[in-house]
Amino acid sequence: MFRYWGSKPGTILEEHIRGVPEGGLILDPFGGSGSIVFKALTTGHKVLYADINPYAFILAYTLITNTNINKLKEYSNVIIRKVKDLAEQLYRVNGLPVKHFLWTKNGKVYAITINGERLKYYFNDSSKIYEMALAITPKRVLNAELVYPNGIPFDKGRYSKRIIDFFTPRNLLILSSIRNAIYDIIVSKCLDTEVSIPLITAFAAIIYNSSKMAREGGGSWGINSYWVPSLHIEKNPLTLFERAIRKIITWKKRNPQYKICLDVEEFGKETCDAYFYLGSASSFLRKLILLGVKVDAVITDPPFVDEVQYFELSYIINVWIHDLLKLALNKRIFSR
Structure with a gap:
């Protein structure tokens, strides 16, 4: 639905899960924006998803969850x-609704109106x-x-x-x-x-x-x-x-939508298609081991190491959504 760095097409999953029985459990500890787990769900499997990045987490959750x-x-x-x-x-400029503002290389700003007029603009207020x-x-x-x-x-x-x-x-x-x-x-x-x-x-x-x-x-x-x-647009x-x-x-x-559970401690007690965890892959794996959860396949394709700075690029988004997501999940989600 929305852009995420390094998102992979779900079709790459097919060749790797041919031996997994229908209804089998697939673990993706580096879940990203959810394309892999979504594909796993559409092919009749259950999934365990984890990602440490709040922005990735909400993208994946929104992609899959059964929303009213x-x-x-x-x-x-x-x-x-x-x-x-x-x-x-x-x-609005000179009484006209503005579609966007155009900031030019020489420092001038133009208001582009809804009907396509280009007006010089001075931001006095x-x-x-x-x-x-x-x-x-x-x-x-x-x-x-x-x-x-x-x-x-x-x-x-x-x-x-x-x-x-x-x-x-x-x-x-x-x-x-x-x-x-x-x-x-x-x-x-x-x-x-x-x-x-x-x-x-x-x-x-x-x-x-x-x-x-x-x-x-x-x-x-x-x-x-x-x-x-130097030439940018204000939308x-x-x-x-x-x-x-x-x-x-x-x-x-x-697209099909699925029931997601956010408490992995309830694994096996609730009828969920997917279990989502916001946190590191290592902490999620420790939880699964302690719970005795057995999986049929693990997606071991991690992020692109230092080629894409996921967390750095997501930071401008994560600081805006931090308190909103904390409120939605009703718990402390990350320290910074």
Whole structure:
């Protein structure tokens, strides 16, 4: 559904599980975005999934989980209505609705209207909007830097050390408003993970394209680095969120969905198609050994070592979703 670094087609699984009986148990301790476990489920197998990366975890969970589409539509519409007036106000120039803003090499900014007009733009209220954004942006995002706990900078960091520097004041305000609306509805409606995590996934999927890294004519993360091109585009986060929700709903309608259990301690006690674990492969394997779980096949294809810095590239997303996912899972998920 959504881009993830190093995602492999599920078809590569077929030749490796020919000897696994129907209903057999397949373990993928480096599950990534879930393409392998999804394929295993569609071929009649049960799966055990683990990944240490929260972004990968929510992508895989949303890909597979049996979501009530009507509830997802209902609650996403509540979020959209809550942020709509603000987003429309910030994406309007000379009374005209703006599709996106174009930041050029010479520092000039143009507003591209819905009907295709190109208007010179001067952002006079940026300091006021920035103050408004800082007031509602989660502290974790405000304080996040592209450095490891020992102070060593990220290998993939180029533009700035601070996460908030990758967003304009306008988009920082809209993103924070969407994030807070998701948080509020998870709390007020006591949403189960089958709905709350797809909402979080839709939000996570728009972080890159809402940042200064977004390129004109480029939909995905073109360079595996925290790099802002001299010519970049500023897109409306709420429009991107609406599009992401539609993408999830379309996927759900066209593909089989499955029951996921999030507590591996309940293995064998509940009728689940898949068991998901957010954490390291080694800790998951220790749990399975202690529980006496026996599997029919193990997917031993790990991430691409240092070729793709999964965690570094996911960090800008993980800091935004940290508290949302912690709330959805109702437990502490990772320390940073």
